Amino acid sequence: MSSSSHGSAVSAGSVLSVDGVSRWFANVVAVNDVSMSIGPGITGLLGPNGAGKSTVINMLAGFLPPSTGTVTLDGAAIWKNPDVYRTIGLVPEREAAYDFLTGWQFVLANAELHGLGDAGAAARRALATVEMEYAEERKIGEYSKGMRQRVKMASALVHEPAVLLLDEPFNGMDPRQRLHLMDLLRRMGAAGRTVLFSSHILEEVEQLAQQIEVMVAGRHAASGDFREIRRLMTDRPHQYLIRSADNRALASALIADGSTAGVQMDGDAEALRVQAVEFRRFTELLPRVANEAGIRLYEVSPSDESLESVFSYLVTS
Incomplete structure (x- = not known):
């Protein structure tokens, strides 16, 4: 042409x-x-x-x-x-x-x-x-x-x-x-x-x-x-903000699993900040652990879903 x-x-x-x-x-x-x-x-x-x-x-x-x-x-x-x-x-x-x-x-x-x-x-x-x-x-x-x-x-x-x-x-x-x-x-x-x-x-x-x-x-x-x-993008570490009925008990259960690299209390234990390194495994783990422990989940939201954070991971990985 x-x-x-x-x-x-x-x-x-x-x-x-x-x-x-x-x-x-x-x-x-x-x-x-x-x-x-x-x-x-x-x-x-x-x-x-x-x-x-x-x-x-x-x-x-x-x-x-x-x-x-x-x-x-x-x-x-x-x-x-x-x-x-x-x-x-x-x-x-x-x-x-x-x-x-x-x-x-x-x-x-x-x-x-x-x-x-x-x-x-x-x-x-x-x-x-x-x-x-x-x-x-x-x-x-x-x-x-x-x-x-x-x-x-x-x-x-x-x-x-x-x-x-x-x-x-x-x-x-x-x-x-x-x-x-x-x-x-x-x-x-x-x-x-x-x-x-x-x-x-x-x-x-x-x-x-x-x-x-x-x-x-x-x-x-x-x-x-x-x-x-x-x-x-999916395989990168994901940051989540989680609020539940018992944040301390939930944190203990999540730390024990290899799909998380870190769990921090946010504020006065009002929320958890969780870094998930195995995305698919973590999305299956969280509801199962909460259900087994009888912990109600109030909020689960990604805290790093901006394009800047996603792409910055691609640069440094």
Whole structure:
């Protein structure tokens, strides 16, 4: 699949490579010694906010040079290489549209910037692809967040790129818009295009990506399909806050089992903080022990379920 009607430097089947890349801004390290390879199909770049995902995408799009390391498209350096823009389409997280333009004018301008032979036909095709023809004559300033995302998508697709980079593309979309975009990305991946999208929501990535790259605090934390990433997350130590009718007796019973690494009294024995190292075994142990001892459980809640804590474990394990 060529990236445009005037020819492409790289055809579908392209491979993006990040090799030993770091990027810092003054004394802040945004990306730290990251290496990954992104090939045809859909890859999800997963991590909490502030993990460095946008910085990686901006380097892959040629907007930022790496401080050290190399970022390449099929072996060619991306930085200061304008030819890659024939092949790459970018949907940035930040608003990248002019509110005073209509959707049609914005997408048409991008088609003309690419020097396409029939810019009007390309713009019509791109707007139809994202189902935005109905609003193409309205000013972008009147669009909802989801509509803005779709018109940015149209501008990124106008030259039919072999590589598509999307930074948090589902932000602000309603359920129908999300399903439509997921279907569109699946079709692009199935057609052999290289699609990379970032997200901080695991379920979003699971639904779409064949390959997942996890980033935390600027570092590459894990890589694999969603089953492998799920396994890593499930197998990590879990922290629980437990309130029961007899916290001391419950603590004694839990400490005796190998599925827990530590049990602490919280406050004046009002609650227990338990670290479970064997997740599945612990989830079976707790109700059984409480039942056998006649101890009523009032509350069992995870106290470390933020993405930051999950991903931080992946980095340090």
